Amino acid sequence: MTEEPIVRVRDLVKTYKTGFMALNGVSLDIRKGEIIALLGPNGAGKTTLISTICGIAVQTSGSVTVGGHDTRQDYRAARSLIGLVPQEISLEPFEKVVNTVRFSRGLFGLPPDDAYLDDLLRQLSLHDKRDQKVVTLSGGMKRRVLIAKALSHEPQVLFLDEPTAGVDVELRKDMWEIVARLRAAGTTIILTTHYIEEAEAIADRIAVINKGEILLVEDKTALMTRMGQKELRIELAEPVDAIPESLAPYGLDRAPDGRALLYRYESTGERTGITRLLNDIQAAGLHMSDLQTRQSSLEEIFVGLVTPGASGKAAE
Numbered sequence: 020m021t022e023e024p025i026v027r028v029r030d031l032v033k034t035y036k037t038g039f040m041a042l043n044g045v046s047l048d049i050r051k052g053e054i055i056a057l058l059g060p061n062g063a064g065k066t067t068l069i070s071t072i073c074g075i076a077v078q079t080s081g082s083v084t085v086g087g088h089d090t091r092q093d094y095r096a097a098r099s100l101i102g103l104v105p106q107e108i109s110l111e112p113f114e115k116v117v118n119t120v121r122f123s124r125g126l127f128g129l130p131p132d133d134a135y136l137d138d139l140l141r142q143l144s145l146h147d148k149r150d151q152k153v154v155t156l157s158g159g160m161k162r163r164v165l166i167a168k169a170l171s172h173e174p175q176v177l178f179l180d181e182p183t184a185g186v187d188v189e190l191r192k193d194m195w196e197i198v199a200r201l202r203a204a205g206t207t208i209i210l211t212t213h214y215i216e217e218a219e220a221i222a223d224r225i226a227v228i229n230k231g232e233i234l235l236v237e238d239k240t241a242l243m244t245r246m247g248q249k250e251l252r253i254e255l256a257e258p259v260d261a262i263p264e265s266l267a268p269y270g271l272d273r274a275p276d277g278r279a280l281l282y283r284y285e286s287t288g289e290r291t292g293i294t295r296l297l298n299d300i301q302a303a304g305l306h307m308s309d310l311q312t313r314q315s316s317l318e319e320i321f322v323g324l325v326t327p328g329a330s331g332k333a334a335e
């Protein structure tokens with residue numbers, strides 16, 4: 020039996036006052052306990068989608084339920100299950116870390132629970148900073164405080180809008196570890212990101228959104244296998260000026276220096292044609308010095324999906 024999704028989005032349309040339709044019929048189920056990454060170019064509608072699910076923006080039509088509660092009819096119950104880490108850092112600079120987190124919890128009408136908050140701060144490696152003023156923290160620590168605030172009322176679902184925008188690589192990896200730990204503790208996580216390697220590193224599922232529409236939602240590994248291509252790089256002992264006519268059917272590319280031939284094939288295909296190609300290369304009188312294969316990255320798949328006219332295959 021499949022479990023009810025923790026977040027259920029149905030036919031969501033959001034038209035702003037300007038008349039701009041930022042969401043055009045989005046439907047999406049988010050499973051309990053997963054990490055789902057929303058990928059999309061600038062202006063695709065990611066923040067609008069998150070804001071609408073969290074009840075910050077009101078949809079024009081369609082519905083959202085969180086834990087079975089409709090976000091319009093039963094806003095408080097739905098919102099109490101959600102933690103939101105916004106894109107912008109918005110913190111009281113002169114407040115102590117622990118107070119700002121306590122305050123967030125209070126906003127949800129929950130009784131104080133310092134044991135929970137201490138535990139949370141520990142989980143986010145913020146415990147030794149609990150009595151420091153926010154203004155004295157580094158940018159990375161401030162982001163952790165935002166996460167602590169978002170989790171202060173013990174929500175089941177955490178939305179992270181661009182959690183690592185503009186942070187350095189080391190901090191980004193720290194953030195990935197935090198996300199992995201939260202997931203292990205049972206939190207469902209929805210994140211938007213511009214960094215495709217971020218989605219590749221931490222998400223279980225990928226949703227690609229473009230121009231207010233969801234283009235696909237798929238298991239990350241399955242997506243990479245289904246849409247990924249492999250490239251075989253055949254290094255040649257002697258450079259060639261042109262690809263021999265007999266090899267034309269393989270659609271090979273020649274490396275700019277003529278020292279390698281590139282062959283692309285479906286990674287899922289049973290017949291890759293490689294054995295025949297290698298025989299034909301030898302028959303054409305070329306000598307190979309090395310072979311390397313490379314799997315296309317999520318980034319290449321993504322660009323193929325959202326760029327008009329790019330890789331016809333991915334746009335199918």
Ligand SMILES: Nc1ncnc2c1ncn2[C@@H]1O[C@H](COP(=O)(O)OP(=O)(O)OP(=O)(O)O)[C@@H](O)[C@H]1O
Pocket residue numbers: 035036037039041059060061062063064065066067068
């Ligand atoms: N309050 C608003 N009024 C009018 N248009 C808006 C409003 N907020 C967003 N938009 C427009 O809606 C579209 C989607 O914006 P949104 O912020 O959801 O995209 P996004 O995918 O989060 O983009 P980014 O990656 O740049 O953050 C954009 O074209 C944006 O200009």
